[in-house]
Amino acid sequence: MNWQVMIDSFPALAEGALITLELVVISGILGVLLAVPMAMARVSPRPWLRALPLAHIYFFRGTPLLVQIYLVYYGLGQFEAVRDSVLWPYLREAYWCAIIAFTLNTSAYTAEILRGAIQSVPRGEVEAAETVGMSPALIWRRIRLPRAFRIALPAYSNEVILMLKGSALASTITLMDLTGVARTIIARTYTPVELFLAAGLLYVVLAFLILGGFRLVERRLNRHLQPG
Amino acid sequence: MDLQGFGAQLASGTWITVQLALASMACAVVLGLLGASAKTSGLTPLRWLGTAYTGMVRGLPELLVILLVYFGAAMVINQVASAFGYTQYIELSPFVAGVIALAFNYGAYMTEVFRGALATIPRGHTEAGMALGMGRLRIFRRIVLPQVWRVALPASGNIFLALLKDTALVSVIGLEDLMRETAIAVGYSKQPFTFYLAAAFIYLGLTAVATLGIHWLERRTTHGMRTLSG
Numbered sequence A: 001m002n003w004q005v006m007i008d009s010f011p012a013l014a015e016g017a018l019i020t021l022e023l024v025v026i027s028g029i030l031g032v033l034l035a036v037p038m039a040m041a042r043v044s045p046r047p048w049l050r051a052l053p054l055a056h057i058y059f060f061r062g063t064p065l066l067v068q069i070y071l072v073y074y075g076l077g078q079f080e081a082v083r084d085s086v087l088w089p090y091l092r093e094a095y096w097c098a099i100i101a102f103t104l105n106t107s108a109y110t111a112e113i114l115r116g117a118i119q120s121v122p123r124g125e126v127e128a129a130e131t132v133g134m135s136p137a138l139i140w141r142r143i144r145l146p147r148a149f150r151i152a153l154p155a156y157s158n159e160v161i162l163m164l165k166g167s168a169l170a171s172t173i174t175l176m177d178l179t180g181v182a183r184t185i186i187a188r189t190y191t192p193v194e195l196f197l198a199a200g201l202l203y204v205v206l207a208f209l210i211l212g213g214f215r216l217v218e219r220r221l222n223r224h225l226q227p228g
Numbered sequence B: 001m002d003l004q005g006f007g008a009q010l011a012s013g014t015w016i017t018v019q020l021a022l023a024s025m026a027c028a029v030v031l032g033l034l035g036a037s038a039k040t041s042g043l044t045p046l047r048w049l050g051t052a053y054t055g056m057v058r059g060l061p062e063l064l065v066i067l068l069v070y071f072g073a074a075m076v077i078n079q080v081a082s083a084f085g086y087t088q089y090i091e092l093s094p095f096v097a098g099v100i101a102l103a104f105n106y107g108a109y110m111t112e113v114f115r116g117a118l119a120t121i122p123r124g125h126t127e128a129g130m131a132l133g134m135g136r137l138r139i140f141r142r143i144v145l146p147q148v149w150r151v152a153l154p155a156s157g158n159i160f161l162a163l164l165k166d167t168a169l170v171s172v173i174g175l176e177d178l179m180r181e182t183a184i185a186v187g188y189s190k191q192p193f194t195f196y197l198a199a200a201f202i203y204l205g206l207t208a209v210a211t212l213g214i215h216w217l218e219r220r221t222t223h224g225m226r227t228l229s230g
Helices: A003-008 A010-042 A047-051 A054-062 A065-078 A080-084 A094-119 A123-131 A136-173 A178-189 A192-221 B007-039 B044-059 B062-083 B094-119 B123-131 B136-173 B178-189 B192-221
Strands: none
Touching (some): A003 A010, A003 A192, A010 A178, A054 A094, A054 B192, A065 A094, A065 B136, A065 B178, A065 B192, A136 A178, A136 A192, A178 A192, A178 B062, B007 B044, B136 B192
């Protein structure tokens, strides 16, 4: 075991970890923004509205993330219309392609988590809101969504950890995330065990931090349930 | 969808993907049983080992584990081999490396599933076996295991679906699975979207077939069980 290589490459790995974190946070936020309307459509009483996000959810949950990344990064360039569009400078960048793929992927999983949470909001609370004359939009905003977010939080923290692990795939499209940095250094020093172990350690630390963050948020949101 | 004669190549890649998924799952089940036994064992060091295993895998990216096994394990194996005086270079095939890495990863998830399932078997069943003079291994094999399968099946099915999708990652170390064959086809045809979409639909088909298979197994194992609906 070559400890010196591990210590020397730590600053570069830490920078990669920041990129990883950035990918997870940005696509996580965008994914939730996409997932909320999808989950709302999934619990709609109208059958056609319920069916609308189904194809998206089925496709992105049923195919490997790697295929999705390649479809965005390599696939979109096949069409001239895309290459000529104003978005091409962004779609050409591995960074934005990774963000797009991760966002679409996590939105499908998050929508299903949220759907389950919305459905488990106690009916009585919604009925009470109806009784005091709240409009459907107000009920969504004040009762159903806030309650659903709270119920979904533990399951969502799992999804974020899965996203953290999935973000390593960004390294396959030349992005310098934590795994990407490790692979680049290995190509120069040929010390795979040391570098991958160091990167793995950083991933575990990141997962630990994320879970800790969620636990803090959870405790804050469920203040009223704590004894004393 | 025009595959320009690459259909046979995609089919052979699909076959490798299926083999990889089944082999990895079989190993993950064995690892999961071992892990669950360790975590519920009376020996504290074994329990720690089990907890460290599942905790570590929870935070490690699958891709990193695959790369570590492929590049790292080969080096370790060769160092051990040369220490014993074996001079030839031993190469780890991408398939074997993929099975090891995926089994290591999903074995941790299976550990949690089996641990939960083991807890649902009443102690009285084991005690009844002991009263009949069965050995511990036989009690496990004849009484506990047949019941554990049934309880663990739905969760294991979900894990298998996740594993099936993660086999795509093994293409990164050069296994000629569906993903890699698709990439080769893309290199020739210059039609990345068409071919990756075809690959995506093949994966969708595989997960659909796997889902059907899981349902069939579930129906078989719950045969004769009383359900809430009647």
